[in-house]
Amino acid sequence: MPGSGAGDEERMARAALTRVIEPGDEHGGRWLRELGAGELMARLTSPEHREPALTGASARRLAGYRIRATGVEPDRDLAAVAAVGGRFVCPGDREWPTQLDDLGDARPIGLWVRGRSDLRKWALRSVAVVGARACTPYGAHMAACLGAGLAERGWVVVSGAAFGIDGSAHRGALAAGGATVAVLACGVDVVYPRGHAELIGRIAEQGLVIGELAPGDHPTPSRFILRNRVIAALTRGTVVVEAEYRSGSLATARSAQKLGRFTMGVPGPATSGLSAGVHALLRGEGVLVTDAAEVAELVGDIGDLAPDRRGPVLPRDLLDPLSARVLEALPARGAVAGAQVARGAGTTADEALGRLYELHSLGFVERHGDSWQLTQSAIRGSNARRGGT
The missing domain is CATH 1.10.150 (DNA polymerase; domain 1)
Incomplete structure (x- = not known):
């Protein structure tokens, strides 16, 4: 017990x-x-x-x-769950995740649990990753990357074990040797969907399989929708990867918002109907995320920051401000006198000449008599910096 x-x-x-x-x-x-x-x-x-x-x-x-x-x-049900290595967890138990109490009178009566780990402790640092069953390869890739990335950062990945995004998120976490929880809309001894028999078995062995329904109970459309409130309440935040306008994944996100949890979405192509629901979420209170680091920054502790995002560092980015001004004063085509470069850079002729020789040694400029011009590599670097071709 x-x-x-x-x-x-x-x-x-x-x-x-x-x-x-x-x-x-x-x-x-x-x-x-x-x-x-x-x-x-x-x-x-x-x-x-x-x-x-x-x-x-x-x-x-x-x-x-x-x-x-x-x-x-009930004694028969308790024996049935024990036979598959499970237990029944009630409010008041040490293992009960008290965040589920936020659901008020809609909180679970109890949870049937398979797996050896402590549900309450795992739920303290957990994130839900949900989305479309009929997902695209892009969606499956993003869900797997999120599952693996979150697991590598010590987060428990929670989802519903369905085809598509759910399964990809679970597999990503398992592949990274991490923790994952499957919340079922049926008895925890029932394999649904049947095609995920191996996956659910792995989750029960390496993670946790939980549900509100007694052993042997079957899923129904309404039970899938109601299951989503548990996923939302159990976790610190919910990430939606691909969802149409009418999607159970959006119901999870709406539940998370009502409960004051973080709600996030991974954007997709603007023309994709499978991302339309996510984009609607992002136009509201949802936060755009593209990887596990950004999710962890939002739901994690102070100092759990995602790395700065910027393009590649170009050689000219390392120049001091005056040298950069002198380089910018040179035209893209043709050579100009040092005095003209000095006027364009807003400095003296001697200072400009000194910087031109430095830029020459770095391969940015070349001298032709008394005039200076950009090298071909500097022209290409300038185009790249401006986003040109």
């Missing part, structure tokens, strides 16, 4: 409730907060006339809860 926190009765009742209350159900979350897990299960499994009514839900919806509560076997 996980460390001290929830008692056996509380744990058993919460495990049972994961089969009764759907993820993100705020009606159930309010009852759970007001009554406690044991009392809520008692009311759902007792004849209606013997217990005080549960308020806030229609009679039809309440009947659905009662039908689900009939015949649940």
Whole structure:
């Protein structure tokens, strides 16, 4: 069992409730907060006339809860997760990530966890990388680079184990020998998608596989959307790599924004529909990032800075200011007298002459009689500095 926190009765009742209350159900979350897990299960499994009514839900919806509560076997579910090397983590346990409490009544009842590592400690320094399932090669490359780069910097990469961006982010982290967490929309003993059986197995072995659904439960479209709130709440920030306007990845980003987490996006081609949702995010509160260093700078601690970005250092960039002015005073074509160079540089003829000889020794200029002109290499360097051809 996980460390001290929830008692056996509380744990058993919460495990049972994961089969009764759907993820993100705020009606159930309010009852759970007001009554406690044991009392809520008692009311759902007792004849209606013997217990005080549960308020806030229609009679039809309440009947659905009662039908689900009939015949649940939490001890069997706990044994099933233990059989795959897992456990059930509850609020109050040492391993419970308290940032999930920010979800209020929509927080998970508990989390089913596979893997040997401590979820709470891993979540303290984690970043979500999410995006399109049908991604482009560019998107897959960027997600893998982000996963590897973040892992190399000691960050835990969190995603949803789906095809496309999710899988690429997980693989990037694993390839770098780093830590990664897969948040599933089904039971942690269920392989979904089937094509990621090997990947999910590797994550369970080297990282963590977590979910709100009891062992054996299957995914549904609504469960995928609701799963995204857990990814957003668990991490310090969410990076979106390729997403259309209507995308579950954007739902993760919106959840992150509501929770006050960092929201980031990797830009793509302006003509790509797969990047349209990311670009809309970046026009709002999202922050543009292009690599792991920029992500770490945003979500990390003071001093966790990305390197300065600049073009290549050209030889003329190393000149002192006066020598640079003298060099700029020379025309791109043809030779001019030293006195003309001095006027253009705003200095004396003697000072200009001294700098011209220095520039000659460095290969920037050449002398023709009493005149000076740029070398061909200096002309090419000048074009490169100005962005010319």
